[in-house]
Amino acid sequence: MNKNLCCIVLFIFVNCFSQVSYSSWTNSYLQINSYNGNTNPDAYTLTFAGNGSFNIPYWRLSVRLKQPITSNDGKYILPANKISFQPVSTSGQAYPNPIPSVPQIGMPLNVFLQEGGEVFLVPQSNAALYNQPLKPQGYYSLQLKYSMNVMGGAYLGDYPSWITFTAPLQFTAYDENNNMIGKADHNFQFQIGTLSGTPNKPPEMSLQFAANAVNGSLEFKSMGDYINGVSITYSNALIVSSNTKYQIKLKSLQSQFISAAGNTIPLDAVKLTLNPASQNTGSTYPVSLSSSPQLIATGYNTHGSKVYYDIKYFTGPSDERLINAKSEEYSTTIQYEITPQ
Secondary structure, eight states: OOOEEEEEEEEEEEOOOOOOEEEEEEOOEEEEEETTEEEEEEEEEEEEEEESOEEEOSOEEEEEEOSOEEETTSSOEEOGGGEEEEEEEEEEEOSSSOOOOHHHHTOOSOEEOOTTOEEEEESSOSSOEEEOOSSTTOEEEEEEEEEEEEEOSGGGGGSOTTEEEEEEEEEEEEOTTSOEEEEEEEEEEEEEEEEESOOOOOOOEEEEEOGGGSEEEEEEOSHHHHHHOOEEEEEEEEEEEESSOEEEEEEESSSEEEETTSOEEEGGGSEEEEEEETTOOOEEOOEEOOSSOEEEEEEOOOTTOOEEEEEEEEOOTTOHHHHTSOSSEEEEEEEEEEEEO
């Protein structure tokens, strides 16, 4: 069974750092000898490093496919959505806090490449690049390690044996104001050898977000917003295709909304519902946000077409948890997952 994972960062708005450098390196070759595909466990490693005191919240990390994944002879294209990244580990040093883990940062567990599009390995970090050393130039480093997977399937048999593909990828790190921290280009090579095993056609599903819906936000501007609750709807925001019956679940990667100062709001203060758009015949199930996976939609084989859902975030009226919250920006990372029914 294959999964496509997407995530969205949700913010609630309740009414000069030292330079950090970015560097990265790769283990860029992967050979595929089976219809099951293969994984490179040490494909991409990046490091944020700096000296002195700084606090950079809500940083992001993206990867963009610069050109189609083309064979060296120029005759074949490998689909981008067959290639994905998975976070493996974090390491480094900081003071006074320990280096954050994969869940603490809010790193999606499986991110697929997209043709011509930028996708986020870290959509919006919930752990700042933070250092307050005892010595003025105390050293900081945060290292993130990723594996890379080439999905298995009958499609691998469409290519001649011992063909090599090159994927030109660009990785970019941003701060909370979308200023670039660093950027690097890396080429990855995939060689398809003599394939073993039996080809099969696995379920193929995709889950994407419209560009304006990647970062959702709810903002309280007046007392009436607290009394009546607030809501926002992103039209045609969730885009789904599947060759089988599917289900969509979501969960928060954090146990609560949290601000840069460490204040919190319970997750279930915010509710979410999907609304099928246009010719979409899927069923939907409203939920309150939670760190446990929850079913939010089911649907049928889309037969190669895309179907759309509107996403609506909203709060209830006169919620004291919001009324009593300090006026700050609170965030969490929501992970969406599509699987066969």
